[in-house]
Amino acid sequence: MCGPAWAQRSRGRTSKSRTQLEREKRTALKRIQETTRILQQTQQRKEATLGQLNALKEKITVQKNVIQTISSELKYLDSDVRQTETQVQHTQQNLEQLRAEYARLIYASSKTANSYNRIMFLFAAESFNQFVRRLQYVRQYAEVRKAQAAEISQTQSRLHQQLTGLTAKRQQKSSLLNTQLSENRNLLVIKTQQDQVVTQLSRQEQQLQQELAKRQQSVRRLDNLIAQRVREEIARAARAAAARAARSNTAGRSSTSGRSPGATNRNETAESEAAVERTDRVTLTPETAILSSSFADNRGRLLWPVSRGFISQRFGKHPHPVLKHVVIENRGVDIQTNSGEAVRSVFEGKVLTVASVPGMNTIVMVQHGEYFTVYAKLRSVSVSEGQTVQARQQIGTVYTDSEGTSEVQFQVWRNSANLNPENWLGRK
Incomplete structure (x- = not known):
């Protein structure tokens, strides 16, 4: 027993x-x-x-x-x-x-x-x-x-x-x-x-082909915009670092006027090399380095950009849901949600871009150090470029197309590298 x-x-x-x-x-x-x-x-x-x-x-x-x-x-x-x-x-x-x-x-x-x-x-x-x-x-x-x-x-x-x-x-x-x-x-x-x-x-194959072509064109426009803004931010951050280094050199020469010329030249050379403009990644200040590290530490735990909805199209290459032998590629994830749903920032950061892209409607790009999050297919936007936003802060509302589909596209980038957002979002 x-x-x-x-x-x-x-x-x-x-x-x-x-x-x-x-x-x-x-x-x-x-x-x-x-x-x-x-x-x-x-x-x-x-x-x-x-x-x-x-x-x-x-x-x-x-x-x-x-x-x-x-x-x-x-x-x-x-x-x-x-x-x-x-x-x-x-x-x-x-x-x-x-x-x-x-x-x-x-x-x-x-x-x-x-x-x-x-x-x-x-x-x-x-x-x-x-x-x-x-x-x-x-x-x-x-x-x-x-x-x-x-x-x-x-x-x-x-x-x-x-x-x-x-x-x-x-x-x-x-x-x-x-x-x-x-x-x-x-x-x-x-x-x-x-x-x-x-x-x-x-039965609507021809119409779907046309819609796919328009979407691919919109995706290319958005890709080009993101790449351009990332390059601009990398260059801007590098120029700011070079300016800081130049000011540091000037202050250093004043305080080391009694030192040997060789030591002064070596210091200036090292600082100049550190200030060379980068083309591969954002030059971080101590403050933005902390923000970037914090964003990275939250991998797999980020907020969803909308409180309700589901992933309707996943990241990467996958077959078209209807058209045979057609492969589509997605730079982010499409999240289908309710009409008029609020779109929110997934993490604290600075609004880098607010722009309009045909086929993607209005987009918002938020910078988190060397990381960037992109929110496309917005109907309205409630933030402006240069503004600091907090996690959960509303940045706009989702756009509803003529077919009644309300969908936001969410992307994650690290410098110029496109990342899978599903690896960053937490459980809903």
Whole structure:
């Protein structure tokens, strides 16, 4: 029979795991609700759109997560039910043994049921010591009966609790199975909707080709703008460093007028070399170096640029969702969200650029030392160039296109190197 400590430890592990699964399921269901609202905004038009397709794909992904979580919960419930059934069986066996032992005690006690027999048993002792031992035996016998009766009562109570718990777990399992069936039906409905959208979009191949060409042109414009602004910032920071070095040289010559010419020349040469304009990375001041280091330390923990939404297009090269044999490349991540959603800075920094790029609408570029974050497809902007912004500070609102898709593009750069934003964003 398994001891109580083992049972408690096992129940503790199961409870913890199931609590985590329940939390994950609630989060997933919340994501489904958010995605449904976003999908409804894109369905206001009768024509199928890529925004609809992206929202349906996200909904399918989250729906599968819900079903998988429910399956894991069912496994834990199965384990709980089996364990409880085993405990019930052991308790029933224990109860039967206790009742049998108690019956034997009652039978033995019935032979000396009256006071006269007990007194005769005591006074029949051959010595005083034997009398004392018989008296202790009679008392212990009575105590054993009481203890046995109490243990039977406790065991019956424990068995009742176990049976009640077993019934509740079986009901919970049945309910969870029904939920799983319902979620599977929902998944089939969403997949059917997805197939319908894909079929409609496949008939619009020429239009999709035109939209893709426009997007690629917009991406090139944005890439050129970002590259230009990064080069300008690298050059500006280098000139500022050279100016600081020149001022330091002038002050140094004044304070070392009594030193040998050789030592002075060596100092000036070292400072001049340090002030040479860089073309590969931003020259950092002590303050911007701290900011840059802090940004790097938050890799994988940055805020999302919007509080609600999902990644509709990931970083890098991947197949077009409809057009066959067409590969598209994304410099950042596209996050589909609600109409009018606030766009916020993911980290403190300085607004380097506010510009308009055809096809990308308004863009904001924020500098964090040698790191840069880019927010494209904005409808309105609430910051200006040179302004210092804090994390979570609103910098604008998301743009909604003619198809009803509200989407912001987010990019991360380190100097001239394009980075994958998904590696920098925290869990939503």
